[in-house]
Amino acid sequence: MQDPLLDQIPSLDLADFRSGDPQRKAHFVQQLGKAYQSIGFVALKNHGLNDAQTKELYANVQAFFQLPDAAKQAYEKPELAGQRGYISKGKEHAKGRNTGDLKEFYHVGQEVEDATDPVKGEYPDNIWPAEVPGFHDSTFNAYRTLEAAGQDVLRAIALYLELPENYFDDKVRHGNSILRPIHYFPIEDPDAVPADAVRAAEHGDINLITLLMGASADGLQVLRRDGQWIAITALPDQIVVNVGDMLQRLTNGVLRSTIHRVVNPPREKMNTSRYSIPFFMHPRSEMSLAALPHLVTADNPKKEADITAGEFLNERLIELGLKKK
Numbered sequence: 625m626q627d628p629l630l631d632q633i634p635s636l637d638l639a640d641f642r643s644g645d646p647q648r649k650a651h652f653v654q655q656l657g658k659a660y661q662s663i664g665f666v667a668l669k670n671h672g673l674n675d676a677q678t679k680e681l682y683a684n685v686q687a688f689f690q691l692p693d694a695a696k697q698a699y700e701k702p703e704l705a706g707q708r709g710y711i712s713k714g715k716e717h718a719k720g721r722n723t724g725d726l727k728e729f730y731h732v733g734q735e736v737e738d739a740t741d742p743v744k745g746e747y748p749d750n751i752w753p754a755e756v757p758g759f760h761d762s763t764f765n766a767y768r769t770l771e772a773a774g775q776d777v778l779r780a781i782a783l784y785l786e787l788p789e790n791y792f793d794d795k796v797r798h799g800n801s802i803l804r805p806i807h808y809f810p811i812e813d814p815d816a817v818p819a820d821a822v823r824a825a826e827h828g829d830i831n832l833i834t835l836l837m838g839a840s841a842d843g844l845q846v847l848r849r850d851g852q853w854i855a856i857t858a859l860p861d862q863i864v865v866n867v868g869d870m871l872q873r874l875t876n877g878v879l880r881s882t883i884h885r886v887v888n889p890p891r892e893k894m895n896t897s898r899y900s901i902p903f904f905m906h907p908r909s910e911m912s913l914a915a916l917p918h919l920v921t922a923d924n925p926k927k928e929a930d931i932t933a934g935e936f937l938n939e940r941l942i943e944l945g946l947k948k949k
């Protein structure tokens with residue numbers, strides 16, 4: 625039987641998984657797996673970020689985006705293909721589009737302390753804005769907290785797929801994850817932007833999973849498999865966690881990377897800001913995204929060619945307009 629069509633994404637509690645109670649843990653695993661086989665998104669509470677941390681993070685992120693454009697552009701490094709620092713207004717467009725999204729954002733990447741790990745040499749250094757001294761600590765605390773939550777979500781996914789619980793652990797250790805504070809900037813004159821410009825055009829995320837803060841503000845919608853767009857309604861203490869294209873590939877389409885978008889507000893509210901902070905959880909570049917053998921069956925033949933995470937990311941950065949061929 626097909627799964628029912630949901631009007632809302634399911635709400636889960638990460639404390640169930642972390643409780644040490646086998647029944648609560650197994651319940652979490654089943655709820656998560658079922659949601660990822662159908663709508664591809666869940667809302668999650670007890671993710672580890674507390675109110676004070678979250679407030680401080682937003683205050684620093686807002687302070688940065690309020691700087692004049694020229695000051696922000698000092699932190700933009702096109703030679704890093706948008707992998708670190710500031711990415712200015714309209715630079716990124718969704719795969720298959722040319723019109724840039726109505727957003728500006730900042731990328732904070734992995735820091736590898738262990739000098740013996742060869743992956744250390746692959747990552748560019750982070751870039752920190754001198755004008756906002758709290759930016760470093762608040763974004764990096766969030767990075768580590770969301771990385772830990774993401775690791776537990778991946779452990780639950782591994783159990784659901786009947787893999788060892790620690791299947792993803794060494795693949796995401798020092799992984800190429802990115803925290804992306806986004807500012808959907810105010811637009812004073814809606815007629816001055818291209819008619820088809822939106823805050824974030826429809827897309828699937830590249831990475832294994834995304835942990836998104838700020839989806840409680842209006843605008844985020846997901847495409848249900850009957851073609852209907854449904855609004856995400858997360859509570860302020862919830863983050864939204866969804867499957868990305870890398871996990872869809874690895875699972876031969878069993879877990880779904882659902883298309884989503886951020887729509888523009890009504891015309892009279894176009895002059896307001898929206899902030900959100902996704903954490904894109906990536907593995908190390910050498911991870912193979914080849915379909916797991918037990919998920920390739922007569923009913924579900926192999927869908928995509930083998931590729932590594934590093935090769936896949938590279939392809940997509942070119943398609944998004946962030947990297948030159």
Ligand SMILES: O=C(O)CCC(=O)C(=O)O
Pocket residue numbers: 806824829836838839844884885886899900901902
């Ligand atoms: O801002 C949001 O709510 C979603 C952003 C998003 O989907 C993305 O950056 O991939």
Ligand SMILES: [Fe+2]
Pocket residue numbers: 827828829884
């Ligand atoms: Fe996204």
